[in-house]
Amino acid sequence: MEWSQPTLTNSILKDLGLVDVKTSNQPTTRTTPSLTTVILTSHDEEPNHDESKSFNYRQVIGKLLYLEKSTRPDIACAVHQCARFSANPKTKHAEAVKRIGRYLLATKDKGLIMKPDKSGLECWVDSAHASEWSNKTASNDPCTARSRMGYVIRYAGCPMHWASKMQTEIALSTTEAEYIALSQSMREVLPIMWLLQEAHDHGIPVLTNPPKIHCKVFEDNAGAIEIAKVPKMRPRTKHLNIKYHHFREEVKKGTVSIYHVGTKDQIADIFTKPLDESLFKSLRVKVMGW
Numbered sequence: 001m002e003w004s005q006p007t008l009t010n011s012i013l014k015d016l017g018l019v020d021v022k023t024s025n026q027p028t029t030r031t032t033p034s035l036t037t038v039i040l041t042s043h044d045e046e047p048n049h050d051e052s053k054s055f056n057y058r059q060v061i062g063k064l065l066y067l068e069k070s071t072r073p074d075i076a077c078a079v080h081q082c083a084r085f086s087a088n089p090k091t092k093h094a095e096a097v098k099r100i101g102r103y104l105l106a107t108k109d110k111g112l113i114m115k116p117d118k119s120g121l122e123c124w125v126d127s128a129h130a131s132e133w134s135n136k137t138a139s140n141d142p143c144t145a146r147s148r149m150g151y152v153i154r155y156a157g158c159p160m161h162w163a164s165k166m167q168t169e170i171a172l173s174t175t176e177a178e179y180i181a182l183s184q185s186m187r188e189v190l191p192i193m194w195l196l197q198e199a200h201d202h203g204i205p206v207l208t209n210p211p212k213i214h215c216k217v218f219e220d221n222a223g224a225i226e227i228a229k230v231p232k233m234r235p236r237t238k239h240l241n242i243k244y245h246h247f248r249e250e251v252k253k254g255t256v257s258i259y260h261v262g263t264k265d266q267i268a269d270i271f272t273k274p275l276d277e278s279l280f281k282s283l284r285v286k287v288m289g290w
Contacts, residue, residue: 002111002113002114002289003111004109005071005072009104009108010108011063012104013101013108015056015060016055016098018098018102018105027102027105028102029102029106031106031277031280031281032274032280033077033104034077034096034274035096036274036275039133039134040085040092040096041144042085042088042090043091044090046092047091048088048091049093054094055094055097057093057097061079064082064100065080065083071112072104073152073159073288074284075103077164077273079100080165082100084166110290112288112289113288113289113290115158116158117157119207120207120215121153121207121215122154122218123151123153123154123185123186123216125151125268126149126150126151126178126269126271127148127171128148128177128272129174129177130145130146130170130177131147131272131273133145146167146171147167147180147181149165149177149185149271150162150268150269150270150271152267153185159287163188164271167184174223175221175224175227178221179221181224182224182258183245183246186217186246186247186250187246189217189256190250193215193250193255218258218266219259219261220266220269225258228247228251264279269283270284
């Protein structure tokens with residue numbers, strides 16, 4: 001089964017001027033939704049985006065967010081990077097949105113392919129520590145020091161919820177950024193587990209392997225896994241105790257199991273930063289099915 005939104009995609013392409021071209025020069029397409037060489041910041045030195053001569057930035061971002069949340073998780077990171085600057089978009093931000101459009105032009109008939117299996121409930125979570133930091137704007141924009149995190153929750157091998165977002169506070173290390181991402185993803189996972197448990201108790205068949213509602217969590221940072229599994233306070237992590245240790249009871253009970261996964265096999269990496277073409281496509285197959 002494949003979910004796609006060709007009408008919405010064509011509407012976005014029309015807003016960006018990438019369809020109904022009357023000249024022989026067809027718009028160029030892109031194989032990834034964002035560049036790996038450009039860090040999007042406030043770009044205060046750039047000219048303002050002129051909507052009278054181009055496209056309505058916020059309108060296009062709104063449509064892209066709806067498309068991303070419905071059927072196109074592959075553009076989540078790129079769209080959310082651009083959405084941060086909707087209040088005062090610059091030409092650099094408009095160029096980044098246009099690149100997303102050129103990627104959609106090449107994949108406008110694609111969507112989310114669902115192939116159910118017996119894998120049960122899974123959560124893949126990752127974080128990129130201060131990946132959008134820029135020494136040019138760090139002095140007047142402390143938000144560049146925040147880390148971007150991403151996760152995808154799958155049931156029966158099918159994506160059911162995903163996110164790419166900036167963390168609300170500045171992490172002091174890669175381990176801390178990964179653990180914050182792990183904790184935030186569990187805030188989404190636990191209610192789903194409780195819902196599945198209630199359905200199971202009422203006789204509704206759900207995938208349960210082992211024979212109880214259980215979630216496998218895949219994380220690529222050994223330090224974050226250690227903090228989650230071992231109930232020990234350390235001087236550098238004691239400030240995490242109240243806010244981010246809420247799910248460790250589930251780990252202790254065995255309803256949540258955390259597994260280490262190699263960085264190149266971490267599906268959630270596609271939600272945390274722009275990737276080169278080969279890695280992007282390999283992870284897209286695992287998330288989208290194509």
